[in-house]
Amino acid sequence: MAGPGGGSSDVQWCFSQVKGAIDDDVAEADIISTVEFNHTGELLATGDKGGRVVIFQQEPESKNQPQCRGEYNVYSTFQSHEPEFDYLKSLEIEEKINKIRWLPQKNAAQFLLSTNDKTIKLWKISERDKRPEGYNLKEEDGRYRDPNTVTTLRVPIFRPMDLMVEASPRRVFANAHTYHINSIAVNSDYETYLSADDLRINLWHLEITDRSFNIVDIKPANMEELTEVITAAEFHPNQCNTFVYSSSKGTIRMCDMRASALCDKHAKMFEEPEDPNNRSFFSEIISSISDVKFSHSGRYMMTRDYLSVKIWDLNMETRPVETYQVHEYLRSKLCSLYENDCIFDKFECCWNGNDSVVMTGSYNNFFRMFDRGYRQDVTLEASRENSKPRSVLKPRKVSTGGKRKKDEISVDSLDFNKKILHTAWHPLDNIIAVATTNNLYIFQEKLN
Amino acid sequence: IMGCAFDAQNLISISLRKIQSSRTQRGGIKLHKNLLVTYVLRNARQFYMSKNLSQTQRTHPYEDVAAVRERQEYLELTGSFTELADDFYCNFTGAESDTWHCGAHQPHGQPAEVAHQDASACAMVAPSDSDLMVSEACWSCADKSSWELPIPNTQANQKTVLDLDTHVVTTVTNGYFHSDCCAQPKQPQGAQCYAKKRKMDTSYHIVDPEFYLPDFGPVPCKRMRSEDDSHSDSEQLDSTNISNLISVLGSGGLSEFVSWQQTDLEQIFAAQTICLKHTLLTGSGWTRAIEAF
Numbered sequence: 001m002a003g004p005g006g007g008s009s010d011v012q013w014c015f016s017q018v019k020g021a022i023d024d025d026v027a028e029a030d031i032i033s034t035v036e037f038n039h040t041g042e043l044l045a046t047g048d049k050g051g052r053v054v055i056f057q058q059e060p061e062s063k064n065q066p067q068c069r070g071e072y073n074v075y076s077t078f079q080s081h082e083p084e085f086d087y088l089k090s091l092e093i094e095e096k097i098n099k100i101r102w103l104p105q106k107n108a109a110q111f112l113l114s115t116n117d118k119t120i121k122l123w124k125i126s127e128r129d130k131r132p133e134g135y136n137l138k139e140e141d142g143r144y145r146d147p148n149t150v151t152t153l154r155v156p157i158f159r160p161m162d163l164m165v166e167a168s169p170r171r172v173f174a175n176a177h178t179y180h181i182n183s184i185a186v187n188s189d190y191e192t193y194l195s196a197d198d199l200r201i202n203l204w205h206l207e208i209t210d211r212s213f214n215i216v217d218i219k220p221a222n223m224e225e226l227t228e229v230i231t232a233a234e235f236h237p238n239q240c241n242t243f244v245y246s247s248s249k250g251t252i253r254m255c256d257m258r259a260s261a262l263c264d265k266h267a268k269m270f271e272e273p274e275d276p277n278n279r280s281f282f283s284e285i286i287s288s289i290s291d292v293k294f295s296h297s298g299r300y301m302m303t304r305d306y307l308s309v310k311i312w313d314l315n316m317e318t319r320p321v322e323t324y325q326v327h328e329y330l331r332s333k334l335c336s337l338y339e340n341d342c343i344f345d346k347f348e349c350c351w352n353g354n355d356s357v358v359m360t361g362s363y364n365n366f367f368r369m370f371d372r373g374y375r376q377d378v379t380l381e382a383s384r385e386n387s388k389p390r391s392v393l394k395p396r397k398v399s400t401g402g403k404r405k406k407d408e409i410s411v412d413s414l415d416f417n418k419k420i421l422h423t424a425w426h427p428l429d430n431i432i433a434v435a436t437t438n439n440l441y442i443f444q445e446k447l448n
Numbered sequence: 449i450m451g452c453a454f455d456a457q458n459l460i461s462i463s464l465r466k467i468q469s470s471r472t473q474r475g476g477i478k479l480h481k482n483l484l485v486t487y488v489l490r491n492a493r494q495f496y497m498s499k500n501l502s503q504t505q506r507t508h509p510y511e512d513v514a515a516v517r518e519r520q521e522y523l524e525l526t527g528s529f530t531e532l533a534d535d536f537y538c539n540f541t542g543a544e545s546d547t548w549h550c551g552a553h554q555p556h557g558q559p560a561e562v563a564h565q566d567a568s569a570c571a572m573v574a575p576s577d578s579d580l581m582v583s584e585a586c587w588s589c590a591d592k593s594s595w596e597l598p599i600p601n602t603q604a605n606q607k608t609v610l611d612l613d614t615h616v617v618t619t620v621t622n623g624y625f626h627s628d629c630c631a632q633p634k635q636p637q638g639a640q641c642y643a644k645k646r647k648m649d650t651s652y653h654i655v656d657p658e659f660y661l662p663d664f665g666p667v668p669c670k671r672m673r674s675e676d677d678s679h680s681d682s683e684q685l686d687s688t689n690i691s692n693l694i695s696v697l698g699s700g701g702l703s704e705f706v707s708w709q710q711t712d713l714e715q716i717f718a719a720q721t722i723c724l725k726h727t728l729l730t731g732s733g734w735t736r737a738i739e740a741f
Contacts, residue, residue, distance in 0.1 A: 094475035117475060179479055198479045229480045248480055281459060281495070284487035288480075338488065339462055344481050 011430060012446040013393045015386055017071055019046075019056070020439035022384070032435040034422055038102040038110065041426040044072055044433055045112060046440055047097025051081040053114055053167075055125065056440075069431060069444055076125050078167035081116040093118050099184050101193070103206075111170070113193060117180040120195055122171035122206065130158040176202050176212045183233045189240040196233035196245060203257075215263045216245060216255065231289050231346075237298045242267075244294070246303060250274075250287035252312065270301075270312050272319045282334045282343060290346035295355040296427075302358055304349040307331060309360050309370065324370040324377065327362050329400045329411050342416050350425045361420025364409065365436050366396055382420060382434045382441040392446055456496040463489045 021030065029050025036045050044056040057075035084093040094117055103111040109126040134156040137145055179197035186193045194215070195202050201216035216233075220226055228249040236242035241257045253266035274283060286306035294301045300321075303310045307328060310320035326347075330337060337343040342363070349360040361367045362379070370377045379396045386393060399408035422435040430445030463485050470477050470485075 089476075091476045092474055096475075180475070182480075226483065229483055231480065248483060281456075281488055281491040284491075285484045288484060335459070338459075341466075344484065 013380060013430075013432070013443045014390045014446045015388065015393065015441070016069075016390070016431070016444045017442040018384065018387055018439050019054075019072075019074075019442075026438045030438040032422060032438060032440060033096050033098060034100050035424045035433050035435050035440065036100045036102060036112075037424050037426055037433065038112075039104050039427060041428050041431065043075065043102070043110060044424070044442075045100045045102065046433075046435065047080065047100050047114060048438075049094075049096040051079055051083070051095030051097060051116065053078055053080045053097060053100065053112075053123070055165075069429060069447075072442055076165040076167050078123070080114045080121060080123065080169075081119065084118075086118075098181055101184050101186050103186060104190055106190075113184050113186065115181050115184050115195065118174070118177055120173040120181070120184055120204070121169050122173070123167050124170045125165060125167045128164045128166060129160060129162075131161045132156045133159045171206065171209050173204055173209050173212070176204075179229075182231060183245075185233055185235045185243065187235045187240050188238050192240075194233055194235060194243060196230050198229040201230065201233055201243075201245060201263075213261070215257060215261070217262065217264060232292045234292055234294055234301075237294050237296060239298065244292055244301060246289035246292040248288040249284070250289055250305060252289065252292060252301070252303060254314070268314070268317050270317045270320075272310070278331070280334060282338055285338070285343050286334065291348040293349055293351060295351050296353065297355055300355065302349055302351065304347050304360055306343060306345075306347075309349055309358060311358070311372065322372060324358070324368075326360055326368050327398070329398055333411065337416070340416065342419070345419055345421060347420075348422050350423055352425045352430070353428050359423050359425060359432065361423055361434070363416050363419050364414040365418040365420055366398075367420045367423055367434055380443075382436050382439075382443075384439075387441075390446075393443065456492040456499070459488055459492040460496070463492070 020032075021027075027050075029048060029052075031049040032046050033049055034045075034047040037043070038045070042058050044058070046054050046056075048054075053076075054074060055076045056072035058072050059070035061070050080097055081095040083095045085091070086093055096116055097114050098117065099113075099115050101113045103113070103122075105111075109124050112123050112125070114121055114123060133140065134154050136150055136153055136156075137147065139145060173195070177195065177197040177200070179199050181195055181197045183196040184193060185196075191207075192203055192205050195204065195212075196216075199217065199219040200214055202212040203215045204212045216230070218228070218230060228247045228251075231246045231248055233243060233245040236244075242254060243257070244252050244254045246252045250271065252270040254268040254270070255263035256267045257263060259265070259267065274287065289303045289305050291304040292301060299314060301312050301314060303312065303320075304326075307330060308326055309324045311322040311324075313321045334343060347361050349358060351358055356373050357369055357371050359367060359369045365382045366379050367382065368377060368379050379398070380393045381396050397405075397408045398414070399405060399410050404410050418436060420434055420436055424433045426432065432443050434441045434443065466485050467482060470482055
């Protein structure tokens with residue numbers, strides 16, 4: 001089925017752009033930690049380990065090249081979070097941006113929430129393309145004139161100026177989390193949002209910074225009884241009373257805020273029993289859910305654990321309706337992946353605009369797409385080698401058996417330092433943003 | 449990259465190293481990651497224990513003093529281990545020497561002269577940390593009868609706990625919370641030290657508030673939380689209480705490794721000796737565990 005967000009069976013992906021340094025030597029501050037399109041897809045935000053947010057804006061489609069959707073160029077860059085030191089706890093608080101969430105646009109300005117481990121900030125991004133000129137008491141450079149020299153009066157007027165995009169922090173939501181924040185999610189009421197750390201979830205009002213409601217608290221009375229932590233949380237896309245949170249044990253709990261103020265009792269719990277044949281030393285690690293995302297329709301949700309992507313029907317708690325293996329060939333390598341810490345990598349996942357395809361990242365700068373309708377999957381690579389403009393991406397394959405075919409890559413040759421943890425899909429079109437360690441790749445559907 | 453000596457011992461060693469290195473990571477200890485690592489520890493230990501069921505004979509959990517001192521030198525060389533020793537807490541129930549004792553609490557049968565704080569042994573404790581010294585004095589004066597004194601295979605778990613949500617310092621004994629651990633009037637600044645908000649001396653590396661490490665000691669039984677606690681089954685240890693490192697590293701788990709002579713277990717030895725050193729310094733029979741959660 002062709003069309004925006006159509007099946008991957010007939011969609012060919014082309015390289016469009018790559019952002020970031022070409023250097024092989026990656027500065028840690030430049031490591032991309034989150035990627036998010038806004039609700040129209042016109043803006044694409046990235047956050048990095050250095051606490052910076054970079055926003056790209058899509059150029060309007062040019063009439064000259066109707067085949068090509070607009071390019072994304074830098075729109076605004078600002079320092080969202082700085083490193084902090086908590087003297088009471090003798091702790092350094094990283095400035096790394098863990099999540100960015102856009103608010104729907106209500107006026108000329110754009111708003112987004114960005115968070116590090118402890119503090120959430122609401123940023124206003126606004127354009128200024130006019131400036132007032134012709135003040136009576138001020139010179140053009142800002143110096144004040146001596147009132148005695150003013151002999152005539154004039155009315156200041158606005159004159160056009162070069163576009164300036166300003167980012168200003170409008171709200172700072174601080175001191176509500178003892179543990180590390182892993183998620184923020186804006187409610188469909190567009191008034192509230194939640195923030196989740198390892199043990200608690202808080203509900204905020206966007207206008208109110210000095211208090212929040214604690215709606216989930218899984219901290220046990222005796223910490224020795226701790227067996228799981230919260231790993232991700234999200235609001236339902238259109239039911240403003242419903243949210244889900246995933247755990248390190250591989251469960252997802254759905255809560256209804258109408259039931260009680262503290263949603264410790266879940267309305268639904270989604271869990272798939274473990275396959276005893278696959279039991280290993282690392283079973284708990286690989287079942288930990290790293291991301292949970294509702295479908296746009298709100299009927300399904302998707303979870304990502306270390307080896308697979310699962311689609312759940314919200315009406316069925318006992319098992320997922322679909323399971324896609326991302327890189328099953330890693331199952332026999334878990335010990336090595338534990339040693340080099342890769343087993344703790346938190347991969348994200350995303351839906352396309354019409355929920356027919358899901359995407360997630362892997363190693364060696366590979367990323368995977370699963371077409372739910374056609375039951376097909378494809379592995380693509382984000383690399384500078386394939387970065388000729390509009391060059392079509394060739395599907396990649398990892399050889400798992402003994403014989404490696406030409407163009408296949410063996411498991412042992414995979415580069416585990418090149419991981420794609422963050423991907424995002426344009427809400428309407430077949431445009432995807434894929435983050436390697438410090439580069440952002442933008443791919444578009446090949447249009448004829 | 450994919451080659452790996454895959455066995456339980458190796459995994460335990462690797463896991464301990466991960467926990468150790470996580471303490472120096474920027475941003476504080478990651479609760480999630482460390483929780484997952486303790487799962488691996490538990491699984492590896494379970495596997496190892498099940499493989500070695502025939503070797504259930506309990507040897508003395510700790511080596512003699514001379515061997516400990518030898519390893520002590522090993523530890524001195526690695527600064528990070530010293531720091532780790534500040535953070536890891538464990539019961540001491542085995543051999544000790546009077547140069548190591550810090551803190552007055554003494555086990556049964558110990559000569560009285562070890563009841564004083566030995567300044568040299570306490571060198572790792574930042575002397576400017578007056579709060580901590582006060583706390584130690586409190587503990588040292590605690591009524592012995594209120595403690596389970598350390599003999600092998602008994603439990604004596606005492607922790608000072610800083611709850612970072614409420615900023616209240618309390619003591620936990622065997623899972624119980626005491627609102628005032630040092631109620632006896634003879635103690636200097638008894639309950640006060642626990643009631644007031646704790647000043648944090650940044651020169652002293654108190655355990656990261658996000659990460660909770662319970663004591664571990666060489667006790668095979670689960671700590672009894674209450675007489676009628678239904679979780680008295682020691683098997684409960686190995687099922688879901690993964691954060692209870694007693695079940696993983698204590699209960700004879702790590703101590704059994706002491707008897708191994710393999711050199712590639714140096715890491716495990718070092719990790720265990722850290723515990724030894726710390727408890728030797730803090731006195732036998734109780735833990736100076738400052739956990740913040």
